[in-house]
Amino acid sequence: MSRRTCDHPPTLTDSQVLEFCRQGFLMLPGAVPEQINRRAFEYLETDTHYEPTRILDFDWFQDQVICNPTAAGAVRSLLGPGYGLPVLMSNHRRQCPHEGVGGWHVDGGSRWGPQLKDLQVFYYPQDTPVEMGPTEVVPGTHLVPNTQRAMAHYGRIRGSASTAAPAGTIFITCYRIWHRATAAPGSGIRNLLKYCYWRSAPPARDWVREPGFDMARANFSGPAAGFGEQFHECYSAAEMFCWLAGQHPHYQVTGGQSWPLPALRNDLPYGFNPALATV
Numbered sequence: 001m002s003r004r005t006c007d008h009p010p011t012l013t014d015s016q017v018l019e020f021c022r023q024g025f026l027m028l029p030g031a032v033p034e035q036i037n038r039r040a041f042e043y044l045e046t047d048t049h050y051e052p053t054r055i056l057d058f059d060w061f062q063d064q065v066i067c068n069p070t071a072a073g074a075v076r077s078l079l080g081p082g083y084g085l086p087v088l089m090s091n092h093r094r095q096c097p098h099e100g101v102g103g104w105h106v107d108g109g110s111r112w113g114p115q116l117k118d119l120q121v122f123y124y125p126q127d128t129p130v131e132m133g134p135t136e137v138v139p140g141t142h143l144v145p146n147t148q149r150a151m152a153h154y155g156r157i158r159g160s161a162s163t164a165a166p167a168g169t170i171f172i173t174c175y176r177i178w179h180r181a182t183a184a185p186g187s188g189i190r191n192l193l194k195y196c197y198w199r200s201a202p203p204a205r206d207w208v209r210e211p212g213f214d215m216a217r218a219n220f221s222g223p224a225a226g227f228g229e230q231f232h233e234c235y236s237a238a239e240m241f242c243w244l245a246g247q248h249p250h251y252q253v254t255g256g257q258s259w260p261l262p263a264l265r266n267d268l269p270y271g272f273n274p275a276l277a278t279v
Contacts (some may be wrong), residue, residue: 003085004085005085005200006066006067006072006083007083008069008072009073010076010077010206010208011070011073011074011076011207012073012077013207013208013209013213014205017077017078017241018218018220018237020172021222021237021240021244022139022224023139023140023223024142024143024174024177025137025139025173025177026074026173027163027165027169028171028172029165029166029168030168031071031168031169031170032065032123032169036168037168040123040125040193041191043055043058044091044125044191045189048093050091050092050093051089051090052193053087053088053089062085065170065193066195068170070170071121071172075119075121075172075197078119079198080199080202080203080206081201082200083198083199083200083201084197084198088195088196089193089195090193090195091191091193091194092135092181092191092192093189093192094132094133094184096184096188097184097185098133099185101181102182103152103153104138104151104157104180105151105178105179105180106151106175106176106179107120107175107176110175114236114240114243114251116199116244118197119173119174119196120173120196121170121194122170122192122194123170123193124166124169124191124192125167125168125193126167126189127166127167128165130164130182131185131186132188133182134163134182135179135181135182136161136162136179136181136182137177137178138157138178138223139160139161139223139224140159140227140233141224141227142175142176142177143224143227143236144227151178157178158226159226162182175196202246203244203245204245215241215272215277216269216276218241219262220234220238221234221237221262224236224237231261238251238259238260239251250275253271254270254271257269258272259271
């Protein structure tokens with residue numbers, strides 16, 4: 001049985017891939033054309049199942065949402081060539097107003113580590129301002145191991161980010177990022193389609209090379225800094241970037257003030273493996 005794949009050219013640069021490693025998600029506002037958004041919304045009025053997977057069978061949806069050029073270029077940059085397309089569609093459909101706030105969680109089956117073998121992607125076919133209860137994420141938490149039973153009781157988390165966005169927005173996430181549903185005091189139907197793409201090729205730094213990008217001096221610090229020991233978020237983001245570049249065997253941390261800690265140095269940081277400079 002052959003699976004559908006996509007091989008769109010990569011569009012993310014070194015800095016954008018590094019930013020994804022630090023943040024764990026990427027917003028693509030209004031990527032899908034309005035006529036496709038309307039068509040998707042109308043279809044979801046007829047298929048209200050929480051898994052409307054049949055929508056994947058329509059060419060217009062495959063071409064303009066699943067293989068949307070803006071999204072496909074970003075996914076290709078992170079998952080490599082020939083990545084597998086979704087075979088399952090979920091819809092977090094909500095009738096607004098809705099007062100309930102969801103508990104913080106990571107989705108089932110989450111595993112922690114530098115590997116990025118799949119991406120979880122969300123699509124809003126209609127305008128989704130804060131009044132319509134957009135998903136809320138905590139940037140950087142894809143680097144923070146935790147279990148749902150140890151986090152569901154949390155309330156407001158400092159640094160969380162709303163994904164409120166216009167119709168046609170696609171946002172790409174690490175599967176294990178912390179997220180929750182928010183209250184929706186507005187009116188009407190809010191659809192939130194959720195699906196996954198899958199890596200089929202070994203990782204390699206074959207995204208858009210950025211002139212002057214220097215891995216030895218790049219800033220790997222990010223929002224996960226508030227969730228663990230000092231500088232450990234740098235270690236995790238740098239390791240993820242090295243894994244994506246196909247250079248995980250050359251990743252090393254020697255401790256102390258060594259790479260990848262951010263600092264204003266007058267020479268190469270100690271601990272930086274010279275093999276990474278030739279990637």
